[in-house]
Amino acid sequence: xxxxxxxxxxxxxxxKKGLIYRSPHETDTRANSISNTEEGxxxxxxxxxxxxxxxxTFFFENIEENVQFQNMLTELLSKNLE
Numbered sequence: 001x002x003x004x005x006x007x008x009x010x011x012x013x014x015x016k017k018g019l020i021y022r023s024p025h026e027t028d029t030r031a032n033s034i035s036n037t038e039e040g041x042x043x044x045x046x047x048x049x050x051x052x053x054x055x056x057t058f059f060f061e062n063i064e065e066n067v068q069f070q071n072m073l074t075e076l077l078s079k080n081l082e
Contacts, residue, residue, distance in 0.1 A: 014040070018040070019037060020036055020040050021035055023035065
């Protein structure tokens with residue numbers, strides 16, 4: 001479970017950087033809704049592209065090694081479930 005203070009700190013930081021904004025929740029007066037700003041949406045798009053590039057390089061550059069790696073992970077998972 002994620003600690004409430006950790007989430008609160010992350011939200012404050014993202015808001016300070018202009019990546020998200022808070023607005024009052026429509027039905028719960030104790031809560032806020034959080035949305036991405038345009039800058040936040042753009043940052044997220046760039047981050048997804050970067051992560052997908054790393055994934056492609058790490059996991060899919062060599063298909064044979066990737067299959068072997070997946071098989072080893074499956075075997076490890078099976079042993080841990082016994």
